[in-house]
Structure formats: C-alpha cells, structure tokens
Amino acid sequence: MSNIGTDRVKRGMAEMQKGGVIMDVVNAEQAKIAEEAGAVAVMALERVPSDIRAAGGVARMADPTITEEVLGAVSIPVMAKARIGHITEARVLEAMGVDYIDESEVLTPADDIYHINKSDFTVPFVCGCRNLGEAARRIGEGASMLRTKGEPGTGNIVEAVRHMRQVQSEIRMLTAMSRDEVMTYAKEIGAPFELLLEIREEGRLPVVNFAAGGIATPSDAALMMELGADGVFVGSGIFKSANPAKFAKAIVEATTHYQDYKLIAELSKDLGEAMKGLDMGTIEAHDRMQDRSE
Amino acid sequence: MTTIGVLALQGAVREHIRCIQACDAQAIEIKRKEQLAEIDGLILPGGESTTIGRLMDSYGLFTAIQDFARQGKPIFGTCAGMIIMAKSIQGQAKAHLGLIDMTVARNAFGRQVASFEAEINVPAIANDFRAVFIRAPYVVEVGDDVEILATYEEHIVAVRQGPFIATAFHPELTDDQRLISYFMDMVAQAKQ
Numbered sequence: 001m002s003n004i005g006t007d008r009v010k011r012g013m014a015e016m017q018k019g020g021v022i023m024d025v026v027n028a029e030q031a032k033i034a035e036e037a038g039a040v041a042v043m044a045l046e047r048v049p050s051d052i053r054a055a056g057g058v059a060r061m062a063d064p065t066i067t068e069e070v071l072g073a074v075s076i077p078v079m080a081k082a083r084i085g086h087i088t089e090a091r092v093l094e095a096m097g098v099d100y101i102d103e104s105e106v107l108t109p110a111d112d113i114y115h116i117n118k119s120d121f122t123v124p125f126v127c128g129c130r131n132l133g134e135a136a137r138r139i140g141e142g143a144s145m146l147r148t149k150g151e152p153g154t155g156n157i158v159e160a161v162r163h164m165r166q167v168q169s170e171i172r173m174l175t176a177m178s179r180d181e182v183m184t185y186a187k188e189i190g191a192p193f194e195l196l197l198e199i200r201e202e203g204r205l206p207v208v209n210f211a212a213g214g215i216a217t218p219s220d221a222a223l224m225m226e227l228g229a230d231g232v233f234v235g236s237g238i239f240k241s242a243n244p245a246k247f248a249k250a251i252v253e254a255t256t257h258y259q260d261y262k263l264i265a266e267l268s269k270d271l272g273e274a275m276k277g278l279d280m281g282t283i284e285a286h287d288r289m290q291d292r293s294e
Numbered sequence: 295m296t297t298i299g300v301l302a303l304q305g306a307v308r309e310h311i312r313c314i315q316a317c318d319a320q321a322i323e324i325k326r327k328e329q330l331a332e333i334d335g336l337i338l339p340g341g342e343s344t345t346i347g348r349l350m351d352s353y354g355l356f357t358a359i360q361d362f363a364r365q366g367k368p369i370f371g372t373c374a375g376m377i378i379m380a381k382s383i384q385g386q387a388k389a390h391l392g393l394i395d396m397t398v399a400r401n402a403f404g405r406q407v408a409s410f411e412a413e414i415n416v417p418a419i420a421n422d423f424r425a426v427f428i429r430a431p432y433v434v435e436v437g438d439d440v441e442i443l444a445t446y447e448e449h450i451v452a453v454r455q456g457p458f459i460a461t462a463f464h465p466e467l468t469d470d471q472r473l474i475s476y477f478m479d480m481v482a483q484a485k486q
Contacts, residue, residue, distance in 0.1 A: 001412065001413070002410040002411065002412035003410055003411050003412070004407065004408065004409065004410045005407070006410075006411055008411060008426055008467060008468075009409045009410060009411055009426060009427075009428060010409075012306075012409075012426055012428050012464060012467050013406055013409060013428050013429070015306045015308075015309065015340075015467070016305055016306055016340045016341050016342070016373070016374070016428060016429075017305075017341075017342070018304065018305060018306065018307065018308070018341070019302070019303070019304040019305065019307065019341070020304045020305075020341070020342060020345055035344060037348075038344065038345045038348040038349060039345070040304060040341070040342040040345050041342070075344065075400060075401065076342055076344060076345075077342075077405075077406060077429065094407065097405045097407060098405075099405055099406035099407075099429070100406065122407045123406060123407050124406065252345070252348075252349070253349070253352065256303050256304060256325070256349055257325065
C-alpha cells in the first residue's frame, strides 16, 4: 500500500532543497537560465516582487499560461504563489501539478484573518514567518517549509536578517524553558503548545527554514546561510541584475560554499550592477508586505 | 573507526549524517576534493541532481570522486545520488559519474503530488522497509553486472554493482537503519 501527501513526503521534499537557491522567474526563458545556473527550484510568477511593488493594485496568482510554460520548460521543481487564504487559487495550482505552493504575503491577501488549512492538501506549502509564533502557527496549519518574510522586492537584506535572528533566538530561549514556562510562552506568542514542546526537544523547527525577502548579492545569500538558513529564495535580485546567468550561478555557489570567503570574493567580481535597493525608512507602513499577515 | 563522508554541496546532508552516527561511525561533510582522503566510504545524498552535478563539475570533485571509486571504495547514492551514479540518464545527452551500468529515468513516478511512501522488500537486506519516494527516479535498464536489490510495482528501485549501491528512495528519512548498516558492512569489508 502506498500513501501520497504524508507529512514525511511533503516535509521531505523541502529537506531535499536544503543548501540550494530557489529563483523567481516570469517565463520559460528565465526558468531555463535558473536551472542551468544550478537553482534547486524555480518560483513561477507573473511579476517579480519589485515589479509588484512598483505596479501597485491587487496582486494575484499568476496567469496559468505562465505557470504551465514554466512547468514545461524545466525538470527541477516548480513552485507558485497563491494569495494568503485563497483556497481556490491553491487548489488550481495543485491541479496544474505545481510541486510547492507559496502562500505568500507578496500577493495581496484574500483573507485578512485566516490562512489556508494546508494539511488538507496533497501538495506541500511554504509560508513566510518573522518570529517563532508565526512559524509555529503556519506549521500548525500544515506548512511543510518556512522562509523568512524579509521585505520582498527591496534588495535590502535587513528584514530577512531580523526575521532569521528572531526565530533562532526564540528557539534558543525555548530550549532553556521548563514545561510550565512553555505553556505561558505558547499563550504569549500564540503558538500551539505541543508543537513548542517538540521544537524545545529537538532544538530546531520540524521543517526547513529558508531565507527570503531582500537577498541581492552572493554575499547576502552567504550571510543568510551563516545565520542558519537552510537555503535561500532570490526574487527580484537575479533577473533585475545586469547579467542574470552569471549572477544566478554566483549566488548558487556562494550559498553552497558560504564560508569560503576567497571564493565569494571571486564570485562577486564584475557582476555588474545589483538591483537598486530600497531603504526601509522610505517604505510607507501600508506598503510593507511583511505586515500583511501574522 | 569507520569514517563516512556525505557529499555536502546541496540536499539532505543532515539526515545522512544522523544515520551514520546512529550506526556508530564517524560522519563528515564533504565539500572539497581534498577531504576524500579522510573517508572510507561516500554517500551521495538526495537533492537536485542538476544542482549537485553542476557544483561537482566546478570544483574538481567530479574526477576526484571517480578516482575514489576506482580505488574500490564504496559509494551509496540515494535518489539524486542514484541519478548522479548512473551511466546514462533517459532524455539527457550527458550523464554524471557513470559508476553503475544502468539507465535511470528522472522524476519517473511524476511530480511532487505523486510522491509517496510504501512498504517494500529489499530481499536479504530489509523486508517491509518503509521507503519514501520524493519526485523519485527509477531504473529502466541495467547491465549484466548489476544486481537488482529491490523493485516496486515492477520498477527497479535499488541496485548494487560491486562497491556501488543506489536507491531511488530515501532511507535517511526514516529511523530504519538496515540499508545504511548494509552499506557500513560493505565499507568495513572494503577496508580490510
């Protein structure tokens, strides 16, 4: 007898992506460049986050034509984004055969209270988190993979760093707590008690946690690995750079060899201009994608 | 003490390290070719075979692992590792290490929604083994010198050729150490 869609199969898929780079792409041509550069997966989108930010308005699931084009172009896994709480967009993506769904704050949320109950699906989900409470709630809903939210489409690493450090530091605090303290902590951060006990026992999350939101250079990717990320998502960074193929390859190698600083120096030479970044202070509160859900 | 290396360019490295340690052997992550001198056996983990293949090419690991194999040192590949070890890959002009005389098909069971786990028999090694298949390959053809260790629904999912062994599934994702123990025995014999 065989079972599909088990936790082991869904979380295991994300385990296989560890140490790798997942790249945002908007067409087959970009998907092939990403695969050729050594991406472990691609995220099929209609627009990269920086263009979504620039365009404004409501951002939704990509046109299925684009997703299908990318599915047909590469042999590596293909991910796609559904709006937070948009059960139907997620079902549509599952029906098209995408390998992973990102229930993503980069798109305009469809539900400002509830996330999708991801345990109901055969396809696995990745969700964003800024802290342990958010991470635990998403795992409780059935997310099989996490990523920092960072601040997408900014080319500014500061928020991804903040979120990665926050989650790690809260896990370290948790491992030092007694059982009675964990119950109160669970209440304070709005996290499932049993799940916190499990995290406390293991000293880590039961799913992988990638870095995302603002990674713009090979050094940024290596920094996130240094801080304990299991891998990285690069959104606008690659195809907004001057030489995407070279840039993509450099990010892949810097992620694998994140403590080989001479190599990273070599990889960072002559990459051309990285995407123009945004300072956090210039982003209005209502334009902060990371605050769209909790 | 036996030392087993896990190729740590990308993929399920942590899980294999844990399994090796559970079998009371020493485990090290291999990122550079010089490290191959320190180990008695090598595991090629699951991950993305295109990514791992590319990173192997860039840093001289490719020929270094082929040299390691020529010395008769055992190598165990799981999932992507199986693809990396195959002599030929269906639909692709170029293979990677070409250590086992077999042709593999990538993502042969389908996309992620078709990924599954099932009880399979690996006769003489591990009956009723919980095998986890994730976007897994299977073997479509083997040469005369290749021993078929297991099949699932008539597809070949585990093989051995001399000191080389490969599975389409992920023994490292369960707590059942029988297959890794089998590999440890191969390593111990090769050391003598």
